[in-house]
Amino acid sequence: MSNTQTLTPHVYWAQRHGDVQLRVDLCDAENLDISLQENTLHFKAQGHGARGDNEYQFTLEFLEPVLPKVLHKSTQRQVNIKVLKKEEVWWSRLTRQEKKPLFLAPDFDRWQDESDAEKELHEKEEKRINKISVETRIRKDPYLGLKKGYLFMYNLVQFLGFSWIFVNMTVRLFILGQDSFYDTFHTTADMMYFCQMMAVIEIINPLLGLVKTGFFPAMLQVTGRNVILFVILGSLEQMQSKSVVFFVFYLWSTIEIFRYPFYMLACIDTEWKLLTWVRYTIWIPLYPLGVVAEAVAVIQAMPIFDETRLYSLPLPKALGQSLSFSYTLQVYLIIMFLGLFVNFRHLYKQRKRRFRSRKRKAI
């Protein structure tokens, strides 16, 4: 309530959820006497205001309870006052009395409506949470940078290896057409050996806690491919010139030229939405096709193992000479389709989790 007998300065106000800010238009203010009693702010000071050098004063009874402490700072041009609200609520007006005192006006430089202030509050809160999570991550794991650097390099090497295979095969397909199918192995096997040997690291990484991948899906994935590469194709020359090699290698490398860059970006806390979508989507047709191509290779290899007796199991004389490796491969075919089911389910869950959490972030 303003006292009409005394001189009042112009007072400008704005609020945030947690406080009220007042700007008193008084130059070179001296002998400041600012206090809060029973939710009412009392202000008295000597200074240069609208009516020249004089003593100015005002009182304001706030609409809602405030904390008893007043913060103030006077500059050459004005006196800034901050009063903390008892509860973080948005006030519909500043004073208890409905009629606004004549000396009071909104401070448009600081003015925010409730939604602006809420947005600011959310941004502040988000920043605070991010800061805490970065700090706790760093505090928890001092080797985080080293681990990420190692994973980044691993993924980069794999990406380059599989890109080389993919580009090589694609160019040869364009130039030679179907003829390129038959010498895929001779032109790309060395690089595939290198990449798939390196891929064993992907089984070790989850064991060391370096990535959140499950050990079992990674083990199925890497072992499954390496059986095809080293046992079926690598040890049977007759298999190496078959067209199935083209399909197996092409399906493997197609997913990897998306998967590894996705991981590389994850290592630097970056996401490219299109790449994420591709990484978590193209396995849907590629995985079953890949398993079918691998199964064809296994089936084609069976008669060759029967004929060459390679890896056959010696048997006691009474039971015959030896047990062909093709029997083992028949069991392997069943395991392969079980493996397909397990990993398909795993990838489906990963896809759901990834897109669900992205949706949640977007809200």
Ligand SMILES: CCCCCCCCCCCCC[C@@H](O)CC(=O)SCCNC(=O)CCNC(=O)[C@H](O)C(C)(C)COP(=O)(O)OP(=O)(O)OC[C@H]1O[C@@H](n2cnc3c(N)ncnc32)[C@H](O)[C@@H]1OP(=O)(O)O
């Ligand atoms: C004696 C036992 C014999 C067993 C024989 C078993 C035979 C079984 C046969 C199985 C069939 C295999 C067929 C297959 O060879 C056919 C093909 O490949 S066809 C081509 C299509 N293939 C694919 O699409 C599969 C590609 N592979 C994969 O996706 C992975 O290898 C797989 C393990 C299947 C799944 O990956 P993962 O579990 O890692 O899921 P995410 O990618 O979502 O990753 C989870 C989180 O970990 C982080 N991560 C993972 N790896 C890395 C890395 N290298 N660097 C950095 N970060 C990594 C990733 O970012 C995720 O983190 P966040 O959740 O925070 O995003």
